[in-house]
Amino acid sequence: MSRLYKFLRPHWKAALLAPFLMLVEVASNLWQPKLMATIVDQGIETGDVAFIIHTGLKMVGIALIGVAGGIGCTIAASIASQSFGADLRTALFEKVQSFSFANLNRFKTSSLITRLTHDVVQIQNAVMISLRMLVRAPLMSVGGIVMALTINARLATILLVSIPILLILLVVVARRALPLFTQSQQSLDRVNAVMLENLAGIRVVKAYVRADQERSRFGLASQRLRDITVQAARIIALAMPIMMLLMNFSIVAVIWLGGIQVNLGQMKAGQIMAYINYMTQILFSMLMVGMVFVMFSRAQVSATRVNEVLAAEVDIGDLPTAKDKPIRKGEIKFDHVSFRYPGMGGPPVLKDISFTVEPGSTVAILGATGAGKSTLVQLIPRLYDPSAGRVLVDGEDVRTIKLETLRSGIGMVLQEATLFSGSIKDNIKWGREEATDEEVMMAASAAQANDFISALPDRYDTQLGQRGVNLSGGQKQRLAIARALIKKPPILILDDSTSAVDMGTEARIREAVANLPTKSTRIIIAQRISSVIHADKIIVLEDGQIEAVGTHEQLLDSSPIYQDIYHSQVREGADIGA
């Protein structure tokens, strides 16, 4: 938590003002019972009406000053905590934006989302509470004890007994309850996970008639959540009665012992009443401390999670000497590149890869699932950095080029077509903000998306739901391609990006891309021979190593793996000729 205080520093004025103003409220609260005691002990006893009225008005006046302090404290604390929260949130978001793919693999998306939303709110609330309560409670307790001492020192021994007992009991309850909260959170997560799985996989569950099995799986998780929650609630149920009991016992003690002292003439009835007041104030403040403590320990968990993100080392960034020279030719060279995912054991994903892609040429990469094809192309825009060797673009090591410059020169279509909410046009324009409508349409036409877009009621202005939920997989992929094409990048990378598009459409996309006015250097990852056959060079990747390089004809002659792949797809090829 303490590492997050730096986000509070810019707002130190409000952050300091809040406790100060709280002091005013506390002082007003502490003064009241004393005045009340004088009303009872001096006013009533002597029948001094003027004194009673005077003191009563004084109490009202003090109450008004107190509320001014309280409201002021709230305002200052709100400003400080909300600004703190906003700054923290932005810092987190910026950090995540600077993350490399490796960082992103380490933190799951869902967990990052939780950290940015739920966790920040938790910490922000803790700041708010601490600016108000954390100051109020100790001030109130200490002030109350001091006031009680000034009235009657001997009765204060009651506090000496009750406060430690209260604190011990609260700690005991909290110690037992807190682990249960963690467990109940875990059980809840489990319930939600099973629920979500069944929502997402409802077709599979239905197809295999597994409703009963899933019901019992859910029932188990559900029952466990119930048990833990009940257990936690029952322990927490102890806290209130214990607290009330202790407070009330103290009050009885004050009345009894105080009564004896009144009898001895050492004390007055009004003072007993004031004493009861201080007593409740002190004990409630103690309780507040306990609650703030619990809240803090929860915020602590959030703070740890937030700090993890803030402290994460971003392994890919610009060198201070990074060059801002745009990519022009689009020549790509791999120079003895090896790669292993950070923090992962096992054999390397890529082993000693070397090859060159001439400007304007097309290179296809073929290989089995998990051969390392995607990893290989992700090294070009520096989504990962190689563990050994160099990747060069236009003769420059990519690590010496500014990330923004490098990536602006590369149009990459990822395996998974992620779209964003907004219109279709907005999504395509992602590639280049300043693109004209004609350019958007041209890119869409090349990606064979124009036809289906034109069939939509609002055409290019059709709003996509979050992540394009209202489009089919093939349609999404085509939009993703259009988005890359509109960039007119010197280097175009298609990572198996037509898997959901049927063959005919794919062939048309391939032709259209080949006929685009800007001649990009193209790298195509594919499964189908038909997608790679026209490439200038085909690289066959096997277990992270280059198995063979050449044209279709060359490979068909020389590479057994390529022949295998070919025959797996073109068994009865002779039919065509017939």
Next chain:
Amino acid sequence: MPENRTKSPTLSLKPARPGLGGRHRLAFGPEAKAKDVKGTSRRLWAYLRQQRTALLAVFFLVLVAVAATLTGPYLIGLAIDNYIEPGDLAGLTHLSLVMVAVYILGAGATWLQQYIMASSAQDTILLLRNDLFSKMQALPLRFFDRQAHGELMSRITNDIENINLALSTSLTRIFSGIIAVVGTFTAMVWLSPLLTVVSLSVVPLIMLLVRLIARRTRRFFVSQQENLGQLNGIVEETLTGQRAVKVFVREQKMIAEFTAVSDQLRRTGTKAQICAGIIPPLMHMFGSISFAIVAGAGGLLATKGVVTVGVIASFIQYSRQFTRPLNELANLFNTMQSALAGAERVFEIMDEKPEEETEQRGLTLASAKGKVRFQHVTFAYEPAVTVLKDINLTVEPGQLIALVGPTGAGKTTFVNLLARFYELDQGHIFIDDHDISQVKKSSLRSTLGIVLQDTHLFSETVRDNIRFGKLTATDTEVEQAAQLAHAEPFILRLAAGYDTVLSHDGSNLSQGQRQLLSISRAILADPAILILDEATSSVDTRTELQIQHAMVNLMQNRTTFVIAHRLSTIQNADLILVINQGRIIERGTHRELLAARGFYYNLYQNQFRYQGAVSG
């Protein structure tokens, strides 16, 4: 007593639950109202009713606890007037013991009440949750098509949590609050009607002010909630698409967009917090003022002998007990309201029409031979858009049928209808001459082995995921199935082999690997009719070929439907159906269709265009 200057002392140690969507809920959030409060309450009561003995006990215990709280201040006053002032120490000791007893009784009742309520509330929630899940299992796919999973999910978690909150705390607190207010008022009037009027004179003012602020607060909270929703939307979208953001160098734009909304949220949030935060100091102030009034006015009345000092002492306690629950009640009613709204939505799901049920009267396909017949089948997901039109088809047992055609032609719909995920609009489908609408769904689907386009894995071990196909399968059978599907090599490379626990979206596996597991599952299920819907689309072709070889045995004596867009995979089919725009436009064997030089020929040409270049 100025104790009321600290916030209401109820413990809220309950952890906030960051379940999906749950994090958006705030105390003053826009409270959705149930449309049919009466009906929803009645249905909720049907669940609560099972706990009625416990609830009755809770009701009684609340009465005891409140009675104890009311007795306390009275006894304090009594102690001052009758024993301290006159100096009756023996009486004082006696009374002190009575007070101790009363307080123990009160605390005991409070504890017992919460103890019982904990299980009653959770049992009710358990029942509700399980019923809801059961119901979801019974709902047709149409229901799930209509809504995004995330949305449905967050609604469910949020709603259940709201109901949980209301049942476990709000219900008893509302009850005890009302009794406390009424009881306190009665006790005050009984002690001194005049002082009651004077000391409660500020109450209407409090209510008015609080209401004014609350209304304003709600407005601010609504806009804060909107901003929070926007912000969460941006966060969710950006982070889910983070890879695309990086590839397109959109980081700065995203940060700008985020900062703008974040700043907006900071402003509305500050306003909302201030507004909400003003209420406690205001309540403190009113506490102080009524404290002053009771002390002042009480003092004046005491000099005239109208009240005693003890009555003043009692009053100071009572006036606190009066305003606090009053203030709390408003909030509690809001919680109840959102709980009812949540319950209403939960019940809405429960009222959805379930899949047409044929379990009771339906036929059982004992040992299906695998003859399949489509007769004039017509189907539309949405009324206006017909997906399949007048489909007629007869498949003999053991045949291999391939469905080809462009994306969106309706191939997957065949599968959906055959498995009765959807009901036909017109026509009939027969398996072994039984109309499937007359067959038990469980029996029908057990007859079919479907490998879907979207693989779905569960957050269980690899072994359990495969065993999903046949629950009674032994480990050896599971492994055999995996071997047959060529899944074993990669499984053995996983951290714990077959016992590796998969993440729920299977994100630790590639799409191709997931498809292999999915195929293993179907192999294990050993169905009479096998349906492969793009089952190997993400598997590389060499592995695919190996799987196909392996499955030759599997397909023997088994009707098999294959949907594929790689035409190479289906050339051995007994019958190829070319589907376009919901109709079967060509049918025949691979050779026949090529010879016909129609749609299929063109598809094939497109796919193997290079063939000419190679062979000639």
